Amino acid sequence: MKSGLSFLVAAKRCEIAELQQLALTSALVNVTGRLVHGLQRERGLSNLHLGSQGARFADMRARQIEECRQIEAELRACFDTLDTGSASRIGHGARLFSRIAYVLHGLDALEALRERVASLAWTPRQATEAYVRLIAGLLAVVFEAADSASDPEVSRLLVALFNFMQGKEFTGQERAAGSALFASGRADAAEQQRLLHLIESQERCLQVFVEFANPKAVDLWTASQASATLAELERLRRVLCTAAQGAPLNVQLSQAWFDCCSQRIDRMKAVEDRLALDLLRACEDKIAAARADMEAYQALSATSARETDALSFFKLVPASSAPTGSPGFGTPVQAYGLQLERSILELVQEQAHRLQTMSEELDTVRASLNERKLIERAKGLLMAHRQLSEEEAHKTMRQMAMNQNRRLVEVAEAVLAMADVLPERPR
Amino acid sequence: MKSGLSFLVAAKRCEIAELQQLALTSALVNVTGRLVHGLQRERGLSNLHLGSQGARFADMRARQIEECRQIEAELRACFDTLDTGSASRIGHGARLFSRIAYVLHGLDALEALRERVASLAWTPRQATEAYVRLIAGLLAVVFEAADSASDPEVSRLLVALFNFMQGKEFTGQERAAGSALFASGRADAAEQQRLLHLIESQERCLQVFVEFANPKAVDLWTASQASATLAELERLRRVLCTAAQGAPLNVQLSQAWFDCCSQRIDRMKAVEDRLALDLLRACEDKIAAARADMEAYQALSATSARETDALSFFKLVPASSAPTGSPGFGTPVQAYGLQLERSILELVQEQAHRLQTMSEELDTVRASLNERKLIERAKGLLMAHRQLSEEEAHKTMRQMAMNQNRRLVEVAEAVLAMADVLPERPR
Numbered sequence: 009m010k011s012g013l014s015f016l017v018a019a020k021r022c023e024i025a026e027l028q029q030l031a032l033t034s035a036l037v038n039v040t041g042r043l044v045h046g047l048q049r050e051r052g053l054s055n056l057h058l059g060s061q062g063a064r065f066a067d068m069r070a071r072q073i074e075e076c077r078q079i080e081a082e083l084r085a086c087f088d089t090l091d092t093g094s095a096s097r098i099g100h101g102a103r104l105f106s107r108i109a110y111v112l113h114g115l116d117a118l119e120a121l122r123e124r125v126a127s128l129a130w131t132p133r134q135a136t137e138a139y140v141r142l143i144a145g146l147l148a149v150v151f152e153a154a155d156s157a158s159d160p161e162v163s164r165l166l167v168a169l170f171n172f173m174q175g176k177e178f179t180g181q182e183r184a185a186g187s188a189l190f191a192s193g194r195a196d197a198a199e200q201q202r203l204l205h206l207i208e209s210q211e212r213c214l215q216v217f218v219e220f221a222n223p224k225a226v227d228l229w230t231a232s233q234a235s236a237t238l239a240e241l242e243r244l245r246r247v248l249c250t251a252a253q254g255a256p257l258n259v260q261l262s263q264a265w266f267d268c269c270s271q272r273i274d275r276m277k278a279v280e281d282r283l284a285l286d287l288l289r290a291c292e293d294k295i296a297a298a299r300a301d302m303e304a305y306q307a308l309s310a311t312s313a314r315e316t317d318a319l320s321f322f323k324l325v326p327a328s329s330a331p332t333g334s335p336g337f338g339t340p341v342q343a344y345g346l347q348l349e350r351s352i353l354e355l356v357q358e359q360a361h362r363l364q365t366m367s368e369e370l371d372t373v374r375a376s377l378n379e380r381k382l383i384e385r386a387k388g389l390l391m392a393h394r395q396l397s398e399e400e401a402h403k404t405m406r407q408m409a410m411n412q413n414r415r416l417v418e419v420a421e422a423v424l425a426m427a428d429v430l431p432e433r434p435r
Numbered sequence: 436m437k438s439g440l441s442f443l444v445a446a447k448r449c450e451i452a453e454l455q456q457l458a459l460t461s462a463l464v465n466v467t468g469r470l471v472h473g474l475q476r477e478r479g480l481s482n483l484h485l486g487s488q489g490a491r492f493a494d495m496r497a498r499q500i501e502e503c504r505q506i507e508a509e510l511r512a513c514f515d516t517l518d519t520g521s522a523s524r525i526g527h528g529a530r531l532f533s534r535i536a537y538v539l540h541g542l543d544a545l546e547a548l549r550e551r552v553a554s555l556a557w558t559p560r561q562a563t564e565a566y567v568r569l570i571a572g573l574l575a576v577v578f579e580a581a582d583s584a585s586d587p588e589v590s591r592l593l594v595a596l597f598n599f600m601q602g603k604e605f606t607g608q609e610r611a612a613g614s615a616l617f618a619s620g621r622a623d624a625a626e627q628q629r630l631l632h633l634i635e636s637q638e639r640c641l642q643v644f645v646e647f648a649n650p651k652a653v654d655l656w657t658a659s660q661a662s663a664t665l666a667e668l669e670r671l672r673r674v675l676c677t678a679a680q681g682a683p684l685n686v687q688l689s690q691a692w693f694d695c696c697s698q699r700i701d702r703m704k705a706v707e708d709r710l711a712l713d714l715l716r717a718c719e720d721k722i723a724a725a726r727a728d729m730e731a732y733q734a735l736s737a738t739s740a741r742e743t744d745a746l747s748f749f750k751l752v753p754a755s756s757a758p759t760g761s762p763g764f765g766t767p768v769q770a771y772g773l774q775l776e777r778s779i780l781e782l783v784q785e786q787a788h789r790l791q792t793m794s795e796e797l798d799t800v801r802a803s804l805n806e807r808k809l810i811e812r813a814k815g816l817l818m819a820h821r822q823l824s825e826e827e828a829h830k831t832m833r834q835m836a837m838n839q840n841r842r843l844v845e846v847a848e849a850v851l852a853m854a855d856v857l858p859e860r861p862r
Contacts, residue, residue: 010515012539018517019532026529088437090445101449103790109442109783116439117748124746138749319551321544322565356536363530371805378798 013305013352019359020302024295026158031291032090033104033153037166038284039083041173044146045277046076048180051139052266054125055184058132059191059262073122080115087112104156107149114142132188136181143177155377160369162290167373168221169283172229175213176276182206183269186248190262195251203249205399216376225283232275240268308352320353379417386420389427440735440779446786447729451722453585458718459517460531460580464593465711466510468600471573472704473503475607478566479693481552482611485559486618486689500549507542514539531583534576541569559615563608570604582804587796589717594800595648596710599656602640603703609633610696613675617689622678630676632826643803652710659702667695735779747780806844813847816854 053069087108121138124130130138150173154166182203189199218226244265251257383405390401409419480496514535548565551557557565577600581593609630616626645653671692678684810832817828836846 010511010539012536012543015514015532015536015539019529019536022528022532084437087442102446102453103787103794105442105446105449106783106787106790109439109446110780110787112437112439112442113748113780113783117746120746121749141749319544319547321540322548322568353537353540356533356540360530360533360537363533367530368808381795 012356013308016352016356016359017302017305019363020298020305023158024298024302027162027291027295027298030157030159030162031288031295033156034162034166034284034287034291036083036086036090037150037153037169037287039079039086040146040149041169041280041284043076043079043083044143044173044177045273045280046072046079047139047143047146048177048183048273049270050076051136051143051180052183052187052270054122054135054139055132055187056191056262056266058125058128058130058135059188062128069125080118084112084115101156104149104152107145107152111142111145111149114145118142132184132191136184136188139184140181143180147174147177151377151380155374158370159294160366160373162287162294163370163373164220165222165283165287165290167376168217168219168225169280169287171213171216171220172276172280172283175210175217176273176280178206178210178213179269179273179276182210183266183273186244186265186269187262189248190257190265191259193257193259195248195253195255195257197253200249200251201403202399203245205402207245209402220373220376221283222286225279225286228282229276229279232279237268237271237275240264241272244268305355308355320351379420382417382420382424386423389423439783440732443779443783443786444729444732446790447725447732450585451725451729454589454718454722454725457584457586457589458715458722460583461589461593461711461714461718463510463513463517464577464580464596464714466506466513467573467576468596468707468711470503470506470510471570471600471604472700472707473499473506474566474570474573475604475610475700476697477503478563478570478607479610479614479697481549481562481566482559482614483618483689483693485552485555485557485562486615489555496552507545511539511542528583531576531579534572534579538569538572538576541572545569559611559618563611563615566611567608570607574601574604578804578807582801585797586721587793587800589714589721590797590800591647592649592710592714592717594803595644595646595652596707596714598640598643598647599703599707599710602637602644603700603707605633605637605640606696606700606703609637610693610700613671613692613696614689616675617684617692618686620684620686622675622680622682622684624680627676627678628830629826630672632829634672636829647800647803648710649713652706652713655709656703656706659706664695664698664702667691668699671695732782735782747778806847809844809847809851813850816850 050069050072053065053072057065057069090105090108121135121142124138125135147170150166150170154163154170157163157166185199185203185206189196189203214229217229221229244261247261248257248265386405387398387401390396390404391398394401394404396404405416405419405423408414408422409416412419414422477496477499480492480499484492484496517532517535548562548569552562574597577593577597581590581597584590584593612626612630612633616623616630641656644656648656671688674688675684675692813832814825814828817823817831818825821828821831823831832843832846832850835841835849836843839846841849
């Protein structure tokens with residue numbers, strides 16, 4: 009018959025298994041980030057190639073494709089190591105696997121997309137949208153990883169990393185859209201609107217990153233931003249976004265714009281690498297700490313340490329502060345003395361309290377992810393039912409928020425509450 | 436190299452494993468409920484025994500103890516079958532195990548408690564508090580099971596069951612407190628206050644039960660309530676609660692009160708059994724449905740069904756409704772046609788959407804559990820820092836809610852927000 013102590017050890021073993029899974033997921037996130045980065049470059053070069061009617065960038069694009077193929081092979085190998093045979097990924101496993109299934113379909117379609125670009129069969133806009141969709145699928149894997157993390161600190165780092173990656177993706181889309189606009193040689197109001205939207209979305213993501221990342225990572229980002237590149241970027245943004253509809257744009261600036269954005273993206277990549285490293289280290293540290301705890305528990309069961317008085321269960325906390333309905337929700341038993349001197353019951357109460365606290369911290373971190381889900385769902389609803397583009401849907405909601413003096417997430421909730429009364433989406 | 440389809444199957448396998456775990460947990464909840472019921476009777480009889488100075492109820496109590504010992508052995512066997520060796524209970528496993536560790540300490544102390552009662556060493560109040568604590572530990576296991584359920588329908592049933600069990604426990608405490616009060620032969624304002632608090636807490640739990648249970652279970656409860664027992668209970672409640680401080684109470688009513696409450700509790704037990712049955716059936720049905728889905732997927736991989744056009748990945752959803760940043764958050768691809776006629780990609784999107792919807796429904800159900808956690812934590816804080824009893828803390832918060840015209844959960848949030856500025860708890 010199992011003792012209380014054996015379940016104390018079992019609980020710790022669960023924690024360790026979760027952290028190990030998180031470490032595997034973090035490694036997966038790392039490779040995913042590298043492929044996203046590679047595809048962002050490939051998208052940019054494909055755009056330039058299409059914009060030049062196939063006259064330029066063919067070699068650079070070919071080299072980039074080769075690099076992407078290598079990272080893709082690495083990512084597929086990473087997927088293969090995930091234990092899909094057993095159902096060990098209880099919890100959010102189903103959602104992560106479902107995202108991966110989607111990504112694999114996208115990767116399977118990648119070569120066909122590349123052929124379309126090589127044969128100039130698609131417009132830059134079509135090619136961009138295809139890459140955007142594939143990258144969105146990859147980022148959804150990272151989002152799911154952040155949403156499934158069971159440790160609040162790791163979850164916090166994953167939220168920071170996801171938002172940074174998403175911000176970088178908006179930067180990549182800005183690069184593509186700006187390149188195409190410069191290359192077209194003429195200002196276009198709709199495209200300018202799209203650029204402004206991408207800049208705004210980018211800044212929103214970076215704000216969340218600043219909120220959740222370690223201060224050192226934020227410092228690294230701040231330091232890498234304070235450079236001439238940012239000034240040049242803002243100058244080119246001004247040129248792009250303030251030109252009157254139909255006014256000529258300097259086609260030669262296309263390359264300058266691309267280089268400037270690329271520099272920014274490369275710097276973002278350095279910060280991203282740092283975030284990924286922080287993540288892996290946090291997992292390792294936590295696994296080591298949990299292992300040490302477990303060994304201490306096991307040592308305890310090997311010694312003769314026993315409850316001196318079984319009735320201590322009924323005495324440990326003053327009766328007045330023992331909540332009638334719910335142990336573990338109240339205040340903790342304060343830790344004191346050496347570990348071996350404490351009774352097992354105290355360890356049990358301490359562990360229950362720690363798990364409870366962790367769960368509360370996790371809820372706080374996840375709230376930011378939930379807000380994002382609500383906003384995206386509301387946007388999707390507006391797009392489907394009112395035939396709006398993503399930019400238009402976002403703009404509509406932002407306008408509602410300003411008019412009603414409410415937060416964007418509150419507007420999203422109101423939109424979703426209206427879902428039932430909206431007409432069916434025409435097919 | 437694994438295909439998208441293999442991850443579709445893997446996601447389904449994860450769902451099945453979660454449901455199987457949930458079925459095991461439901462079986463555990465079932466035995467836990469029976470032990471709670473047995474201990475509630477044992478507590479009542481122990482109180483009567485102590486109240487009669489050991490003159491009466493010794494035999495009934497002995498028989499009840501024997502029954503409890505048998506269910507305890509069953510529950511311990513149930514704990515033993517939980518797979519604590521491997522870490523298969525990823526997710527909320529650590530918290531469930533931690534609750535079980537606590538319960539095992541309580542069960543280890545049970546014989547010592549029984550000796551204290553047999554030797555009349557404890558007052559009825561002390562004995563009641565000891566049983567209350569042990570039962571609270573058992574109910575915390577059920578709460579954790581509800582909180583860890585990954586399926587919204589099962590989670591809903593577990594929330595209904597937990598609240599019903601908790602409501603029944605408040606009824607049991609009411610029985611014990613009322614018995615002791617009648618047996619003492621004299622009205623006591625503090626005990627009367629405690630009774631009113633127990634009645635109110637009981638009704639709050641039953642409201643949540645009505646909100647979350649299947650309509651048939653609610654009907655069963657309503658039907659079993661509409662009886663003479665309820666009228667008799669309310670009459671005795673009135674006699675108990677309205678007597679002036681120090682006024683005499685009819686000692687003979689002690690047995691009538693006990694019988695009346697016991698009848699109510701036995702009827703509650705019948706509803707509880709029905710809820711536990713609903714739960715097991717829901718798990719079975721869902722496992723069967725998920726298995727059928729998985730077999731359909733596997734059949735698909737055995738046939739020659741293939742994507743006719745890899746580029747369909749980029750075409751499936753009109754470009755205007757593909758959210759830039761986040762696939763799967765938007766509107767679903769509507770299901771149409773026979774399963775085998777649909778492409779694998781459509782299945783992938785459908786699954787992602789379904790998982791997303793489930794996760795949203797789950798959040799809604801869990802919100803009720805989170806409110807409970809917040810209220811209990813706030814109560815615990817007030818009890819610890821202001822040296823209040825549970826009833827006093829609850830009354831304080833309810834008063835604040837009425838004065839400020841806010842919901843109890845909002846008051847709880849405000850109390851918790853004050854935690855940092857409250858003085859350290861004296862030790």
